[in-house]
Amino acid sequence: MTEAVARGNGGVNPTLRALPILTVLLAIVVVWYGAAVWMNAPWVRDQAARAETTLTTGDLIRQTLTLERPVLPAPHQVAAGLWEGIAGQKITSKRSLVWHGWVTLSATLAGFAIGTVAGILLAVGIVHNRAMDQSVMPWAVASQTVPILAIAPMVIVVFASMGVTGLLPKAIIAAWLSFFPVLVGMVKGLRTPDAMQLDLMHSWNASRAQQFWRLRLPSSLPYLFASLKVAIAAALVGTIVGELPAGATAGLGARLLSGSYYGQTVQIWSALFAAAILAAVLVMLIGALERLTLRRMGLAR
Amino acid sequence: MERSIDTMQPVISAENISLTFQTADGPVHALKNVSLTINQGDFVSFIGPSGCGKTTFLRAIAALETPTAGTLSVAGMTPDQARRRRAYGYVFQAPGLYPWRTIAGNISLPLEIMGFARPDRQQRIARVLDLVDLAGFGGKYPWQLSGGMQQRASIARALAFDADILLMDEPFGALDEIVRDRLNEALLDLWKKTGKTIGFVTHSIPEAVYLSTKIVVMSPRPGRITRVIDSPLPRDRPLEIRDTPEFIALAQQVREGLREGHSYD
Known part of the structure; x- marks a missing residue:
């Protein structure tokens, strides 16, 4: 077991890995600051020209990094906006990123659950049924080639016309994106048992259900987890x-959109980062679950 | 389950069976007009170069392939009926143990599938682990065992449900010679204890001669039997028997049989 752990870390000192x-x-932050100065400079110069004042380079840089509505907010502004949105509000407040994040997260998780179940069921059907094998996959692929931006408003409008708003329509869109990686991964995973293992099952006169529960499903788990990581990120994108x-x-x-309506770039970027952090946390959680499960099953690589 | 060894009842009989695979390059005659009778309690080895159909023949017996002509019967039934009655324990070259199950859990797998009750399962697992000399390893996971031990576990799995016929497809092919010798000895011991009918595919002449009561020499294109040699060796065979003149003469016969099959190429 310790051997497996060492392999998982690449055997390198954590400081060196970081x-x-x-x-x-660091490189990203430096480039970002540079870009913020460069992109906000025209506005600052414009203001200075109108006020008929001259700017030193120091003034220019200071002002470009402290604008209230910058074209590109500086990293520290985004960080402050993020902190303000998370810690500076009551979490029930409509200005709280925690509240907005929860609204998005709940729809994401619901959509992820629907998508995962749908993906697994379709994969089971494809692996066990010849007709489904030949008919389902092209449609699944086609469903993903339609731009989600075109589908999303239609789903929202159709559900709203039936009086359904809120979580469910968003979850459906999230599920639309997240079922596909699960489907592809599970079809592959359920087909991993080799001929010898299937022959053994055959020689024991195992039913298809026994073959599924005892051989195909456990064998498919590494593939399932890989798919789930893609699926949860896709579900978040779908929800947003x-x-x-x-x-x-x-x-x-909604936070992104209202930010762009009112030119609140700091708000847009804060919401963007909140979404990115949420996605990272979700993917990491699945990664942790994956390591735990596969190690217990002796399938860890 | 005490069985008299000299009952000499045929368990497996093949009459003129042929098996042709249709491939993109045209038909491949894996077996052509193969006839053979295997008696109860026999230890039959199939030996020959690759492509001679020895594995295909074993698979046909186990109902993993269906002959395209001829009749094949197992204990008076078709191979598929025999399979449904769980008449076969099959051992492949790779152990094929599930990494997520312990050794005991792996042996338990066919028992669970066949619906044995838990106390019965535990009793059987203990018995077969003992039989393959793995007592005390039931709680280990496959990766904690050596290759030879894993293969023994897979033999235990094949024995657990008391199939009358044990079919082994180069079970020791991936192991080194020292481990192989030990396992051959253990297999003979196990065969004497259980009285099972064993079909054994191998590439090794000494292995075939040492283990078998009947050696079936096969040759390729089309796959067929060139010689069937009944062994005069006694059933009790210490490893040293391999240095006796009888053993060497028998090995000589097998070698000749193999050469005959190759005369045209």
């Missing part, structure tokens, strides 16, 4: 897209 990540992060149309007032997507 070094490349921190280097890249579902929050954009039709004047939704709650959720990170």
Whole structure:
């Protein structure tokens, strides 16, 4: 077991592993500050020209990084906006990113659950039924080639016309995106048992149900987890897209949209980062569950 | 389950069976007009170069392939009926143990599938683990065992449900010679204890001669039987028997049989 753990870490000291990540992060921050100065400079110069004042380089840089509505907010402004949105509000407040994040998260999780169940069921059907094998996959692929931006408003409008608003329509859009990776992963996973293992099952006169529960399903788990990581991120994207149309007032997507209506770039970026952090946490949670499960099953690589 | 060894009842009989695979390059005659009778309690080895149909023949017996011509019967039934009655324990070259189950759990797998009750399962697991000399390893996971031990566990799995016929497709092919010798000895011991009918595919002449009461020499294109040699060796065979003149003469016969099959190429 300790051997497996060492392999999982790549056998490298944690500080050394963090070094490349921190280097890249630092580079991004530097480039970002540069870009913020460069992109906000025309506005600052314009203001200075109108006020008929001259700017030193120091003034220019200071002002470009402290604008209330910058074209590109500086990292510290986004960080402050994020902190303000998360910790500076009551979590029941409509300005709280925690509240908006929860609205998005609940729809994401619901959509992820629907998508995962649908993906697994379709995969089971495809693996066990020849007709489904030949008919379902092209439709599944086609469903993903339709731009979600085109589908989302229609789903919202159709559900709203039936009096259904809020979580469910968004969850449907999230499920639309998240069933596909699960379907593809599970079809592959359920087909991993090799001929020898299927022959053994055959020689024991195992039923298809026994073959499924005892061999195919456990064998497919590594593939399922890989798919789930993609699916949960896709579900989050689907939910946010579902929050954009039709004047939704709650959720990170709505926050993005209202930010862009009123030119609140800091708000847009804060919501964006909140979504990214949420996605990272969700993917990490599934990763942790994956490691735990596969190690217990002796399937960890 | 005491069985008299000299009952000499035919369990498996093949009459003129042929098996042709249709491939993109045309038909492949894996077996052509193969006839053979295997008696109860026999230890039959199938030996021959690759492509001679020895594995295909074993698979046909186990109802994993269906002959395209001829009749094949197992204990008076078709192979598929025999399979449904769980007449076969099949051992492949790879152990094929589930990594997520312990050794005991792996042996338990066919028992669960066949619906044995839990106390019965535990009793059987203990018995077969003992039989393959793995007592005390039931709680281990496959990756904690050596290759030879894993293969023994897979043999235990094949024995657990008391199938009358044990079919083994190069079970020791992936193991080194020292482990192989030990396992051959253990297999003979197990065969004497259980009185099972064993079909055994191998590439090794000494292995075939050491283990078998009947050696079936096969040759390829089309797959067929060139010689069936009944072994005069006694059933009790210490490893040293391999240095006796009888053993060497028998090995010589097998070698000749193999050469005959190859005369045209």
